[in-house]
Amino acid sequence: MGMNYSLLFVLLRAGAHERYVRLSTAELASRLEVSQQTSSRWLIQAQKEGWAERGLNGLRLTQKSLTELRLLCETLQASFESRKKTSIKGEVISGLKDGRYYVPLPEYKRQFKEKLGLSPYPGTLNIRIQDMEAKLILADRKGVTINGFSHQGRVLGEIKCFPCLIQKKIKGFVILPSRSHYGLDVLEVISKTNLRKALRLKDGDKVEISVSLE
Amino acid sequence: MGMNYSLLFVLLRAGAHERYVRLSTAELASRLEVSQQTSSRWLIQAQKEGWAERGLNGLRLTQKSLTELRLLCETLQASFESRKKTSIKGEVISGLKDGRYYVPLPEYKRQFKEKLGLSPYPGTLNIRIQDMEAKLILADRKGVTINGFSHQGRVLGEIKCFPCLIQKKIKGFVILPSRSHYGLDVLEVISKTNLRKALRLKDGDKVEISVSLE
DNA sequence: ATTACTAAAAGCCGAGTAG
DNA sequence: TCTACTCGGCTTTTAGTAA
Incomplete structure (x- = not known):
């Protein structure tokens, strides 16, 4: 099962890469443009697969996610800044x-x-x-x-x-x-x-x- | 229907942002870790929705895709370069x-x-x-x-x-x-x-x- | 070789709802 | 309020295969 890019991007935009963010599954759902049930399911899955973690203070991205996203960022940058x-x-x-x-x-x-x-x-x-x-x-x-x-x-x-x-x-x-x-x-x-x-x-x-x- | 991130990233890595690339649906499938049938279907869909185009010389990303990916790149950069x-x-x-x-x-x-x-x-x-x-x-x-x-x-x-x-x-x-x-x-x-x-x-x-x- | 159709199976979605 | 379960219906997947 691959990573859910949409979910990770929304969490990143919410700042979950540097702190726990409080986001209800309903709020998440609206940002993802899916139902509350789906966002809940996606989150559980992401947790199981080690992309996100939940604590008392909310949600945050794991180191694994950050590594993956940083790599993606570099790929994108390399492509766009390519040859002059x-x-x-x-x-x-x-x-x-x-x-x-x-x-x-x-x-x-x-x-x-x-x-x-x-x-x-x-x-x-x-x-x-x-x-x-x-x-x-x-x-x-x-x-x-x-x-x-x-x-x-x-x-x-x-x-x-x-x-x-x-x-x-x-x-x-x-x-x-x-x-x-x-x-x-x-x-x-x-x-x-x-x-x-x-x-x-x-x-x-x-x-x-x-x-x-x- | 949202964009298929996995497909776009694979095409980007193949260099489809700057030229037509020859990629068979089988090859694409192996890079995407899906079946040949699925990669074929995804490609048809991406074409329909204006994310990719196919010519005689292969595949390439459309301007629409590039705009979208560039935006994403900026989001990622902004997140990682955030607070000092x-x-x-x-x-x-x-x-x-x-x-x-x-x-x-x-x-x-x-x-x-x-x-x-x-x-x-x-x-x-x-x-x-x-x-x-x-x-x-x-x-x-x-x-x-x-x-x-x-x-x-x-x-x-x-x-x-x-x-x-x-x-x-x-x-x-x-x-x-x-x-x-x-x-x-x-x-x-x-x-x-x-x-x-x-x-x-x-x-x-x-x-x-x-x-x-x- | 290649692409893409069919069809059945597998998986996903979200309304309803319990806790 | 909130999260996450069930389950019917819908969508996606892939094996098989035609072109």
Whole structure:
């Protein structure tokens, strides 16, 4: 029989981790949104299994409960405070050259300058990545959003950007266009400079992108 | 229908808060310690209620789940990081005078000096407290431990100490001897000075002890 | 391999109520 | 007041199994 999380959380909120608290089974029931009978039964069970104890002054959580809850707290914290940075590896590919079209569009350019402080080189460096999940992690994060717009009857979608360092040398941004022509295995990077030239990259070269998830 | 905590915690531990994770219902079942059929049913339910979603790449937690879990995380953190100080009130009593025997023992004295920076007055101030729960709170905390030892065939137990301020004036330590002769209603305090003299205390006088729980 | 349905058994819930 | 028992009804579980 596992622990009754709802009960433990209610007891914790009542302060039963540091002192005996006086809580009638009826009061407990209302906080748990169950009947008085059920809260009474749950409490008896929790006592039997060593999660809670009752004394003259009321209820309190046992050391066993506290250990368990503290562990849970750490698990939760670890999950939520997880990675602020990630490193993505892949190799340079040629791609469709469409970055050369959309990156220099005035509306995108204006927003790149305003939101990223970047006057981008007109084009993207395309990287085929090994770990596709990495792109999914980015897709989930907030990043900086460049708004979409219409241009000459064409709809240009929004772009999500993440600051990054290419080969640990040059600053740039990983961009995730909402209407990308690439799949999950290709990452697009923009920078002030022509990355291929500056880093002497050619198709097939291995590159490392250190991305800040902020 | 409330959320299924066990399921959410297992999914969180699997990393489903930041990406799709591939987990068969059988694998999930073994982690949840339920049958495959039950894990399948729970998952369907969680999906229906908007706690989890399934894509081609596996399972992941929804925003709704993350919001809920983050809130829970904060509750837990708040509970565990709670009070760093507490105030205990009571009145001076005479006690058994046994502090006069054990406080000055060289081994205890050495540790008091080393661990607390204290050369204690040979004796304890005994206080009958109104709120017995306060002592239980202390017993639960770590404090500073003075190790036990043997002396002339007698076993002297370990002592847990908490820095305190008596009457908001004089520094000292609340001590909790593991083999105390007192019950939960009596607190023993040591200090560099003779507290009775310095604060002009006599039996029955009200005192306030501000304890640092660290 | 996998998921999820059926159906019977097991377990849980809460109204009623005793102490 | 309060807690916790009984017991009929309802829900959840899991073995078996189909897809």
